Amino acid sequence: MTGRDGGAELNPIDPSPVVILVRPQLAENIGAVARAMGNGGLFHLRLVAPRDGWPQERAWRLASGAHRILDALTVHETVADAVADLHRVFATCPRPRHIIKPMLTARGAAAEIHAIGNRGLNCGILFGPERAGLDNDDIAEADSLIRYDLNPDFMSLNLAQAVMIMAYEWYVARAPDAPVKTLQTNKTDIATKFALDHFIDHLVRECDASGFLKNPQKRTGMVRNLRHFFQRGEATTQELNTLHGIISELVRKRESGTPDA
Amino acid sequence: MTGRDGGAELNPIDPSPVVILVRPQLAENIGAVARAMGNGGLFHLRLVAPRDGWPQERAWRLASGAHRILDALTVHETVADAVADLHRVFATCPRPRHIIKPMLTARGAAAEIHAIGNRGLNCGILFGPERAGLDNDDIAEADSLIRYDLNPDFMSLNLAQAVMIMAYEWYVARAPDAPVKTLQTNKTDIATKFALDHFIDHLVRECDASGFLKNPQKRTGMVRNLRHFFQRGEATTQELNTLHGIISELVRKRESGTPDA
Numbered sequence: 001m002t003g004r005d006g007g008a009e010l011n012p013i014d015p016s017p018v019v020i021l022v023r024p025q026l027a028e029n030i031g032a033v034a035r036a037m038g039n040g041g042l043f044h045l046r047l048v049a050p051r052d053g054w055p056q057e058r059a060w061r062l063a064s065g066a067h068r069i070l071d072a073l074t075v076h077e078t079v080a081d082a083v084a085d086l087h088r089v090f091a092t093c094p095r096p097r098h099i100i101k102p103m104l105t106a107r108g109a110a111a112e113i114h115a116i117g118n119r120g121l122n123c124g125i126l127f128g129p130e131r132a133g134l135d136n137d138d139i140a141e142a143d144s145l146i147r148y149d150l151n152p153d154f155m156s157l158n159l160a161q162a163v164m165i166m167a168y169e170w171y172v173a174r175a176p177d178a179p180v181k182t183l184q185t186n187k188t189d190i191a192t193k194f195a196l197d198h199f200i201d202h203l204v205r206e207c208d209a210s211g212f213l214k215n216p217q218k219r220t221g222m223v224r225n226l227r228h229f230f231q232r233g234e235a236t237t238q239e240l241n242t243l244h245g246i247i248s249e250l251v252r253k254r255e256s257g258t259p260d261a
Numbered sequence: 262m263t264g265r266d267g268g269a270e271l272n273p274i275d276p277s278p279v280v281i282l283v284r285p286q287l288a289e290n291i292g293a294v295a296r297a298m299g300n301g302g303l304f305h306l307r308l309v310a311p312r313d314g315w316p317q318e319r320a321w322r323l324a325s326g327a328h329r330i331l332d333a334l335t336v337h338e339t340v341a342d343a344v345a346d347l348h349r350v351f352a353t354c355p356r357p358r359h360i361i362k363p364m365l366t367a368r369g370a371a372a373e374i375h376a377i378g379n380r381g382l383n384c385g386i387l388f389g390p391e392r393a394g395l396d397n398d399d400i401a402e403a404d405s406l407i408r409y410d411l412n413p414d415f416m417s418l419n420l421a422q423a424v425m426i427m428a429y430e431w432y433v434a435r436a437p438d439a440p441v442k443t444l445q446t447n448k449t450d451i452a453t454k455f456a457l458d459h460f461i462d463h464l465v466r467e468c469d470a471s472g473f474l475k476n477p478q479k480r481t482g483m484v485r486n487l488r489h490f491f492q493r494g495e496a497t498t499q500e501l502n503t504l505h506g507i508i509s510e511l512v513r514k515r516e517s518g519t520p521d522a
Contacts, residue, residue, distance in 0.1 A: 035417065040412060107433070151302040158297075
């Protein structure tokens with residue numbers, strides 16, 4: 001969504017899980033994976049038997065600044081070698097296999113990976129090759145499976161997208177943001193209720209003066225509805241000033257005899 | 262993760278929000294967005310003033326089978342036209358603006374979009390151009406902002422990744438899977454406790470016969486530990502049969518005088 005080059009800021013956030021790409025085919029996808037890892041605050045990347053060898057310049061071009069992740073990655077001949085120093089290994093596995101292991105959603109896995117990391121243990125997550133996915137021997141290296149909660153009618157998930165979802169869930173599980181918040185910057189102070197009342201008084205006074213509220217039976221309800229309306233949407237000081245100005249201007253025109261419409 | 266072509270299965274799941282790409286630059290990204298939408302069960306796509314015009318054959322090549330989404334999309338000259346028939350519009354906005362609107366996380370927005378859809382209202386989500394993101398005029402068309410809970414030190418989020426996260430959250434919020442479940446297929450029945458007891462009895466009987474459990478002070482604890490071990494990990498019927506066979510075979514060798522080791 002932004003074009004900012006963030007390579008310089010990327011640093012390991014530990015404990016963070018190791019992303020292990022098993023027999024990846026396209027260098028572009030490895031670069032896109034590094035970018036997705038950067039988005040989700042992951043840093044540790046390992047490749048098992050990349051099809052076209054390593055390094056590949058095309059990966060750096062697709063990483064959108066996540067160069068440090070690529071610079072620091074390690075290459076391994078086998079899955080067993082890539083997971084040798086880890087304590088827990090998860091395998092992303094979109095299709096049921098004839099195997100019994102705990103199977104987690106991405107969200108469930110993210111929570112468990114944090115819990116494991118908080119015990120000082122190291123986790124890895126296996127992602128299979130673009131076309132075939134992990135094979136049974138790869139999965140035999142894993143303690144648990146991860147299956148994403150996604151549309152079963154369209155399972156063609158890009159490798160970098162698969163890493164993105166896991167990295168995102170890991171990042172959110174770290175310290176989730178409140179689901180709703182209101183953005184306020186120093187340029188836009190929300191008006192106090194006192195300021196709002198002052199404005200509504202101004203408005204009602206001029207409505208009275210104009211005859212708009214001349215029906216006494218309707219006046220109370222109409223004023224209340226005006227108040228409801230202006231309470232909604234957190235008016236800013238600047239917005240109220242603008243509205244004050246509009247009212248004053250309309251009054252000035254009416255008093256000077258200029259037609260309103 | 263899989264290479265399955267799922268184009269034929271894609272159908273609208275309603276109520277589902279409309280994805281609106283504002284001034285998208287690369288046709289490849291539009292195709293990748295359609296693929297991500299298919300993964301997350303979204304269907305309705307609109308383009309506002311695509312830079313290179315429309316249609317673009319490259320989009321279909323990157324959609325990995327999500328052709329029906331591209332075939333059905335509509336093109337609009339302005340954001341106002343693209344949102345005209347919608348009731349609520351969200352704008353993805355990674356950076357704070359000098360504006361006051363409700364700001365939601367992707368997860369919070371997904372919950373709200375479902376709530377809105379369940380009231381029979383139509384939602385749209387605006388995604389900005391690859392480099393610059395949405396501008397202030399675009400955002401003025403939106404009721405609420407969405408800011409993803411992702412690493413603030415590396416904000417370079419690919420357009421299709423941005424759509425993927427929102428589509429994923431929408432799909433998960435629809436009917437979230439249990440965070441942990443155990444996969445069972447018809448080829449791997451988990452053994453009953455009766456079958457497990459039967460196996461442990463077999464094992465203990467042969468341990469007794471072999472003299473392995475001859476110390477009466479240790480026997481109780483050792484049998485309990487064996488039981489603990491085999492309780493763990495949900496043994497399957499087939500695994501128990503294999504273990505039965507191993508014990509029988511070891512016994513047969515001992516009885517026939519063949520050395521064990």
